[in-house]
Amino acid sequence: MAKRTASEPTDGAVGRRQPCPCGSGKRYKACHGKSGGAADVMVTRPFEGLAAECELVALREFVPSATATLPVRSGHPVTLATVLPMAAAALRRSDDEAFVGLQVQTKSGDVSRDLARAVEWVQNAEPGEGLPAVGPETAEAGVPTRLQDLVEADTPLDVQLHEDFSWWMPGDTEATGDVAMSLERANAAIHPTDRLRGVGSAYWVDAGEKAHVRWVRPEPEEKLLAALARLSVRGELALDEDSRYAGSFRAHGLLVPVWDVDRDKHAREYDGPVAAMGERLAGALTSLDDEQLDAAERRAREGLRGRQITVR
Structure with a gap:
């Protein structure tokens, strides 16, 4: 009987030279199969593949x-x-x-x-x-x-x-x-928070001195930035006349655009403006499939990129 090599798997196991099942793209021996295992592997987008x-x-x-x-x-x-x-x-x-x-x-x-x-x-x-x-x-x-x-x-x-x-x-x-x-x-420590209606993963937050709308978006970062830049050049990036686009932060592989909004307005007053922004964003994202950014839009994209931070 031939001897089993160290890289060959036993029944139900993963071979050390096989791709790691976690999806990192590394071999098992260099990922979850090495000393320290998953503790040594940074998964940038840990919730990828989930509707939630x-x-x-x-x-x-x-x-x-x-x-x-x-x-x-x-x-x-x-x-x-x-x-x-x-x-x-x-x-x-x-x-x-x-x-x-x-x-x-x-x-x-x-x-x-x-x-x-x-x-x-x-x-x-x-x-x-x-x-x-x-x-x-x-x-x-x-x-x-x-x-x-x-x-x-x-x-x-x-x-x-x-x-x-x-x-x-x-x-x-x-x-x-x-x-x-x-x-x-x-x-x-609680800041008053409300989930905006008509869209997913958008929240109104009263942070004390300011109120914000924070919206976790599923699109790839570069495509979302390009769409936001297109809206910026068109003058369509604000939610309403009392708001302004403040920037965005990255969290777990996704981009979260943030708007400063009027603290005197109730969260329900932003349901409509955020839904309208969603429609404008959808149109801008679709247009990117056929039309590349022009010079003004590229400059706007770089300006938006300068207002990003990474949380995790």
Whole structure:
């Protein structure tokens, strides 16, 4: 019988010279199969392939208090949350409801992998147990599971916004000790936030001195920048006469355009202007398939590029 070489896989395993299943494009031995594994691999767009990608980015980066049912394929139902008591990664509440937190410190370069670990942990936890952070002790042997492996990829999130964090506690239960302190701090830090209607992943945020509209967009960055530049040259980049385009930031591989808006206006007054902006953007994106940017639009694109920052 021929000897098996070190690069050949055993049944159900991945060969060290085969492409890594995580999709990084590297060989398994240079990616999840090396010492340190996924901790050494930075996944720039961790939620790619999920219909909920834009909402996941919004909930992780700037929505203060929100929950959504995670469309897990099997096992105990899981509620996705922006923040949990004491910034825990996961919590199986005393009433048996399971929560996984999004706004947590990551332990690897792949947020999707860390979230999957938290989901698997909380589905097997006992009521009353919490997971402070995802670490090596929560890892399974072999190729790491990612969120894309656990949820229905085509199912969007039904996001529920909350004015505070009272949903942390089941029923009429009163918070005590460290949880009470964490609840008080979290409530004090909330900026009033509303989800704009008629479009996806757009949020109005009252940040104190200013109010903003932040809109997570799914398009490739260069194409979106080109479309925004086209609108800028046409004088169509503002939402209304009381707003201005402030710039954009990158988060988890996506671009998030930001507009400064009038604080005296209610969030509902921006539903229409944002929907109209969506139509203008769609038209500009479509036109780019046939018409390249002219000189003025290219200059505008470089100006917009100068107003970008990278958050994650």
